[in-house]
Amino acid sequence: MQDLIAEAGKCVNCGFCESVCPTLPAAGFISTKGARGRVDLAKFLYNKGEIDPSESFYSCVDCYACLSVCPAGVNAGKVSEIGRMIVAEQGKAPEIAKMIVEFTMKFKNPLGVREKCAEWASGIEFGSKETLLYTGNMYQLMAYLRKFGSIRKLLGHYDSAIAHIMREHPSFTTMFRDLYDRSMMGRMSDYLRNIVKLLKQNGIEFGYLGKEEPYPGTFIYDLGFENEFREYAKYVSELFRSHGVRRIITIDPHTYEILKYIYPKYVNFEFDVIYYMDMIKIDRVAGKYAVHAPCHFSRYFDFTGYVSKIFDAYTEENPTRCCGGPDELLFPEISERISQKRFEELKSTGYPIVTACPICYANLAKDDSVMDISELLLKSK
Ligand code: SF4
Ligand code: SF4
CATH class of the missing domain: 1.10.1060.10 (Alpha-helical ferredoxin)
Structure with missing residues (x-):
């Protein structure tokens, strides 16, 4: 207070x-x-x-x-x-928020689909986990959220009642396993493989936790459950320690922010947290692109300026324009209106749209002109 x-x-x-x-x-x-x-x-x-x-x-x-x-x-x-x-x-958080927090605490993933989130890496060879590629399940979860968005439009105001039933019966999460948008999962898996390729092309050796990889707990913190977040952050940091991790490669702004700036406020967190673009050599890419700078990167550095070194970026005076993603869970109508407006703003430039955040991508990908930055980075090789 x-x-x-x-x-x-x-x-x-x-x-x-x-x-x-x-x-x-x-x-x-x-x-x-x-x-x-x-x-x-x-x-x-x-x-x-x-x-x-x-x-x-x-x-x-x-x-x-x-x-x-x-x-x-x-x-x-x-x-x-x-x-x-x-x-x-005060125990007055919305029912859906309570459900998400309880599932994350129990399954180490907000929907209990941690194993499914490791499938993109099938067939890839990884090295020592001293340097760890940590996806935080973020790209993969967007395929589930996309599917849930369409289901929720049918459910409307029954959301809270369903969340209450799910809290009473967490084993029902097994039905989530195959409830994802196939096309979105395909694109997200491609982006994750792009990032692996970029790191390997730069001679970086790294490991991956596979089915053991937990979600970083961002929802728990963002939804206001501070005590639960402290306990969860302790679990994640001890897991990293048990695998001999020293350096963590993050690939999205939310995971980067929570590990680098929030975890150290709550637990001992001695790991070196790095964003993957800072580890790879990048040559310029031809063409002009409309960049949607993720809010959570813009807090720490001039993201549009950062990517301008790679390609000609269409820039804006105020880079903090939200994609609407954070409201997707509790206020889907508000989220949809914000994302539609933001998509139209970017589209009006006439350039292909580039994002560097899976949440922004999932909210803005209303047509094929939207891409993750890893797709462009591969072209620079
Ligand atoms: S912009 Fe004005 S109204 Fe808004 S928080 Fe600041 S002082 Fe208050
Ligand atoms: S949604 Fe509104 S109140 Fe919340 S951070 Fe953005 S501008 Fe501020």
Whole structure:
């Protein structure tokens, strides 16, 4: 609560943040689903107001676009993150969030499909795990989320009831195993194999945990379950240690961020975390591309500038434009409106669209003009 007061208490109520918050128009301009509304609710919450702020905090996509325009330096995304921790601590998190956290704790994968997530690597030879390729199951899970998105459109408001039943009977997850989008899984497997090829072409030796590879626990943290996250991060770091891992190659922004910046706040994490593009030699690729910079990379470096070294990138003034992905689980309609708008913006440039995040890819791949950056990197060889 002290952190919430420190962050939200700086607000001078100017409303600038509303002009960039992607969830506000996507939610039909309901103010509590916009940046200023979230900060107002936080103030109300710590002033002991009787209120349920969960929809407001859980609908934030954590893009941090609000921070870039706030004259008082308030990060409404951070306010929402802290708010979710308070809501979860009070046991008021949405049923689907509780289900995802419980499954991840139990199966080390949000859907209990860890073994399936290793199939892309069939036939590939790996070396010592001292340097570990860690996919975090992220690319693979997008094929499941794509399928669930279409099923949820049929289920509508029964979501919570189903999540409640699933929590009571976690063994039902066995039915998820083959419930994925075949075409998306094919593309995601190709991208993972591209990355292996790029690393091998650069003479890098690395291992892979295969069916033992756990999801990194990002959902647990993002949904506000701090105590569970601490326990989960301890499990993952001990698993790395038991395999003699020293260096971890990450391949997506969410896994990179959580291992490099969040894990060390909760557990002993002595591993060297690297992004794969920083390990390979890249020559320039011909052609111009519209780059969708993942929000979670833009927090740490100028991603568009980074890829401009590889190809001519169409650039934007404000790189923090969300793909809508983080709302896919709890607010699919908001997610769909944000991703459609973002896709149309990128498409209007007339250039092929490039992403470097499996979540962005899954949300923006509305036609064949969208590709993962690994496809371009292979062309540079
Ligand atoms: S831009 Fe900053 S100061 Fe202005 S309303 Fe938003 S959070 Fe408050
Ligand atoms: S982080 Fe993004 S979605 Fe959340 S309040 Fe800020 S601008 Fe809105």
